């Protein structure tokens with residue numbers, strides 16, 4: 001077992017490769033919240049992947065898991081590997097990879113994917129297996145930038161916005177910083193200019209730069225958080241609801257700027273940036289997304305090209321269609337009912353109870369892509385078990401040779417639809433009129 005993964009098994013343009021990610025929270029009296037279940041996706045260089053889904057479906061928990069920000073009662077399984085496109089080809093040793101057997105976070109720790117053998121020369125960095133020191137010193141804000149969902153809570157209360165921005169620029173991009181090669185951030189004036197530039201790009205008013213976080217409205221704190229993320233210039237950005245509390249104009253401006261950030265790439269021209277953006281705002285998503293991932297009750301039920309998702313073709317999963325139909329400029333009909341409790345998920349498709357196309361099979365047949373032979377199985381939330389060994393099977397990585405223990409199966413990821421309606425077994429025909437409700 002190893003947590004050092006071969007990034008050379010990843011396509012060179014993959015910044016982040018998540019496979020079989022599970023997060024569950026262990027609560028008193030044996031209750032278990034399955035917040036993230038068997039999630040797999042890639043973020044590629046130059047790509048903006050937007051994650052949508054109803055409140056409470058696990059989006060922020062997923063982001064927190066990637067940055068090691070989960071609370072102590074969390075238990076994770078799977079892998080989330082940063083590739084060389086993020087690591088900059090520096091290899092593992094300087095990037096904080098760790099050897100086998102290091103302590104996991106949370107009360108019962110982490111189950112690595114275990115699907116990749118050791119012995120590779122250029123390992124990637126598994127964020128789920130990395131220790132706190134690695135995450136704090138090398139990952140957060142440096143390799144992976146975060147726009148947190150509650151920015152006010154993440155800003156340092158005793159420092160002005162300007163000083164926080166300047167500190168970020170100085171620390172990350174100064175002469176001794178990890179991004180020293182990326183620009184001439186030497187000297188007070190350059191620092192001040194770089195910080196002001198980041199603020200301007202995030203539409204944070206220069207007149208407010210010397211204010212403290214408690215002097216900012218929610219919308220201004222949001223823009224300060226975006227400015228901080230832009231200033232950090234990390235190759236991979238996680239933006240969790242970066243436009244909460246903003247007026248429509250500012251929403252558009254902010255997501256356009258984030259998109260521009262991804263498109264332009266770092267100052268030294270090494271590779272391109274990428275972004276995973278979490279949002280409720282489908283209009284914002286449609287402005288920036290290359291692909292859309294739809295999450296429901298902890299699972300990604302569909303990953304779809306944005307052009308298809310928002311275009312005439314439309315998404316394929318009934319829940320995704322329901323999300324779009326709820327928009328004011330579409331049918332304006334909300335998805336009926338409520339999502340299930342994540343501590344009491346049904347055995348079959350978690351959306352079946354709300355789905356107009358559900359058949360009896362949807363209530364019993366495990367959803368496609370479920371991990372069934374590992375630590376965390378669908379429905380296992382009711383009987384928390386210790387993390388077993390061996391670790392759960394994880395879909396192998398695209399591009400890996402069979403000799404690495406991987407197969408080509410992961411290439412099916414882009415069309416992932418975790419739905420098994422008998423009348424649309426492969427969902428080959430996306431035409432809405434082809435969907436025949438077979439619901440009894």
Ligand SMILES: Nc1ncnc2c1ncn2[C@@H]1O[C@H](COP(=O)(O)OP(=O)(O)OP(=O)(O)O)[C@@H](O)[C@H]1O
Pocket residue numbers: 025027033035053054055056057058059060061062071073149280342
């Ligand atoms: N520490 C914790 N202990 C137990 N359950 C938790 C904990 N943190 C989060 N959860 C649960 O995990 C689930 C997913 O929460 P998460 O914040 O990821 O939702 P979300 O999709 O980001 O929603 P929103 O759009 O409202 O931000 C929720 O049911 C939440 O109650």
Ligand code: NI
Pocket residue numbers: 059060061149240
């Ligand atoms: Ni959230």
